[in-house]
Amino acid sequence: MDAPAPAAPVSGIAPKLPRRGFMQVISGAGAAVLATLVGVPVIGAFISPALEKKKPENWIKVADDTALLDIGVPIRVDLVQTQDDAWVESRALISVWLYTEDGDVFKAYNGKCTHLGCGYTLAADKKTFACPCHRGQFDIKTGAVLAGPPPRPLDELKVQVKDAVVYVQYRDFRLGIPERIEA
Amino acid sequence: MNAIGRWIDERIDITGVRRSLLDRKMPGGLTWWHTLGSATLTVFVVQVVTGIVLGMYYSPSPDHAYDSIRYLERTVVSGATLRGIHHWGASAMVVLVAAHMIRVFSMGAYKYPREINWLLGVVLLFIVLGFSFTGYLLPWDQKAYWATQVGTNIAGTTPIIGPAMVKMLRGGTQLGAATLARFFALHVLLLPMLLVIIVLLHLTLVIRQGIAPRTKVLEAAAPSRTTDPAYPGYYRSQYSRSKGSGVPFWPNIIYKDVAVGVVVVAILVVLARTVGAGLEPPADPSDTSYVPRPEWYFLPFFQLLKLVPGTWESAIAVGLPTAMVVALLLLPFFDRRSVRSLVHRPAAAISMSVVLAGSGLLIGAAVREEPKTAIAAQIGRPLTSAERAGKAIFRRQQCGSCHAVAGEKPVEKKEDTPDAPELTEVGLKHSGAWMHSYIEDPARFHADSKMPAFGPPTLTHQEIEEVTRYLMTLRGTTGAKPEFRDTFPEPVKPRDKP
Numbered sequence: 064m065d066a067p068a069p070a071a072p073v074s075g076i077a078p079k080l081p082r083r084g085f086m087q088v089i090s091g092a093g094a095a096v097l098a099t100l101v102g103v104p105v106i107g108a109f110i111s112p113a114l115e116k117k118k119p120e121n122w123i124k125v126a127d128d129t130a131l132l133d134i135g136v137p138i139r140v141d142l143v144q145t146q147d148d149a150w151v152e153s154r155a156l157i158s159v160w161l162y163t164e165d166g167d168v169f170k171a172y173n174g175k176c177t178h179l180g181c182g183y184t185l186a187a188d189k190k191t192f193a194c195p196c197h198r199g200q201f202d203i204k205t206g207a208v209l210a211g212p213p214p215r216p217l218d219e220l221k222v223q224v225k226d227a228v229v230y231v232q233y234r235d236f237r238l239g240i241p242e243r244i245e246a
Numbered sequence: 247m248n249a250i251g252r253w254i255d256e257r258i259d260i261t262g263v264r265r266s267l268l269d270r271k272m273p274g275g276l277t278w279w280h281t282l283g284s285a286t287l288t289v290f291v292v293q294v295v296t297g298i299v300l301g302m303y304y305s306p307s308p309d310h311a312y313d314s315i316r317y318l319e320r321t322v323v324s325g326a327t328l329r330g331i332h333h334w335g336a337s338a339m340v341v342l343v344a345a346h347m348i349r350v351f352s353m354g355a356y357k358y359p360r361e362i363n364w365l366l367g368v369v370l371l372f373i374v375l376g377f378s379f380t381g382y383l384l385p386w387d388q389k390a391y392w393a394t395q396v397g398t399n400i401a402g403t404t405p406i407i408g409p410a411m412v413k414m415l416r417g418g419t420q421l422g423a424a425t426l427a428r429f430f431a432l433h434v435l436l437l438p439m440l441l442v443i444i445v446l447l448h449l450t451l452v453i454r455q456g457i458a459p460r461t462k463v464l465e466a467a468a469p470s471r472t473t474d475p476a477y478p479g480y481y482r483s484q485y486s487r488s489k490g491s492g493v494p495f496w497p498n499i500i501y502k503d504v505a506v507g508v509v510v511v512a513i514l515v516v517l518a519r520t521v522g523a524g525l526e527p528p529a530d531p532s533d534t535s536y537v538p539r540p541e542w543y544f545l546p547f548f549q550l551l552k553l554v555p556g557t558w559e560s561a562i563a564v565g566l567p568t569a570m571v572v573a574l575l576l577l578p579f580f581d582r583r584s585v586r587s588l589v590h591r592p593a594a595a596i597s598m599s600v601v602l603a604g605s606g607l608l609i610g611a612a613v614r615e616e617p618k619t620a621i622a623a624q625i626g627r628p629l630t631s632a633e634r635a636g637k638a639i640f641r642r643q644q645c646g647s648c649h650a651v652a653g654e655k656p657v658e659k660k661e662d663t664p665d666a667p668e669l670t671e672v673g674l675k676h677s678g679a680w681m682h683s684y685i686e687d688p689a690r691f692h693a694d695s696k697m698p699a700f701g702p703p704t705l706t707h708q709e710i711e712e713v714t715r716y717l718m719t720l721r722g723t724t725g726a727k728p729e730f731r732d733t734f735p736e737p738v739k740p741r742d743k744p
Contacts, residue, residue: 090496093507111321111325
């Protein structure tokens, strides 16, 4: 292992220098390789949540046959949705109001009042939605606020009709603010 | 930068630390075998780093442990690699600690003045084994559950204190939630703390005493025993002479340590990415057919227990590990001759070879006796709840007393039903619909069938369907694709109700 004895008696440093430098480079490079080998998966897993892709589209069937739906009267559809909270699976009850004027074009509203998230109901006159918590009122045709404290219209959801089956893309939005921001 | 460096150096003397850590002279002629200790340290650091991130994706409760591991494996970026590195790192720790110990043993490096460091090393060995025992349970899969069941039961065979020890290990009488929380706490809180403290002591002693030199250096004209009053003086002069001809730690020695570290960690990453850590079906305490297997480095011990007769079992199960600990701890005090090379220590050479060869043979025997793949593995996924329900009904109805299923615990066979077919591959031969009708009323298919009808009221249709679902998972071990050969009888006329 030892370097050959130096020829000059002055010092062994001069001929040893390149070898010493080489060993330093090897050690440094090796340490960098080690750090990379372990660091990549470790940091990858650590920052994994930040790399998460956008939520997949989530179309939920809300009505089996458009022909069976009342024209001009909204209906409430209650659904159990499975929510993934990392490795814990929980079930949440969600509701959607479905409304059509002609049986072709459908509107769907998130069942939570935009004020503080109470479940609203159809008022007795069947023309407005009324929220029991703070007396918010919404128009069934547009979702616009007619009275009360709600800061924005009802949250409309995307609707798709395929072979007379109605699907809704369910989303929750932040409550109590005038802007519509996905929660 | 230089000014800041100088400012700090004037106050805390970094240069001095550097001189005593990096520039210290090492005795000449160190071999590659001398890198085993630092390789162990490298892998330990890898275990700590990977373990911390694994902890971010783990839930130590039987409800969620398995799901959290599956989430890590499937959803987290490089989660499977991370777990693979930690899994193989555990094996590497055991291998490297053992190899390091063999190196120290065969070079007689535990002798004067390093007896204390040998003792610390023995303690470290058992901490590492403790890590692997507690870590094994955490995924809460079948393997984890049953291996821990056996492991804790072994502790239970200890005379007098056995029953108390089992309860202490399990946190109760049964293996369950309390056990998992307990093992988790030991694995991530107590053991790492102990290990770090003792490793620091171990390293401090290595630096203070210097690494053991080549055996020759300390054998020439040495007093025959280390207890000789002249020995310490002799040792000091020989050691400083060997250091005089040596090289500085940085970079002449350290580059070897780094090189070995890179190779070891690269192997871990390759194993993690190709083989992975594996995850069996979730722990099922009702599954009596599961054959528990410990991690491979416990196999010699596991196999030995199979070979000893019943009455001796507890003596071996508890006595052997205890005897090993005592022997390892006493070694430096028992052997005080000054000869260090294995060539001059035939008894040590022979006993080491016997232990190593014996462990190797026992591991070989254990691997050969590896049981057939368990049922769930035959379909490559855990059983669904309906299939498991079916399996439970299959047992409850004693189906196994006529029908054999490979991998299932054999039940005492009835002698009057030699024709009952084996069901190991029934899922390849018949469709679910066919099986359902057959179980309901076999006489419809074969008028002279000895199998009773299991249709209502014996079993409900749903129960028959569950049994059917279970039977459909039985596809042998060959990986063949199902090819149904169903023959249905003529449609039956509705029977008259009695």
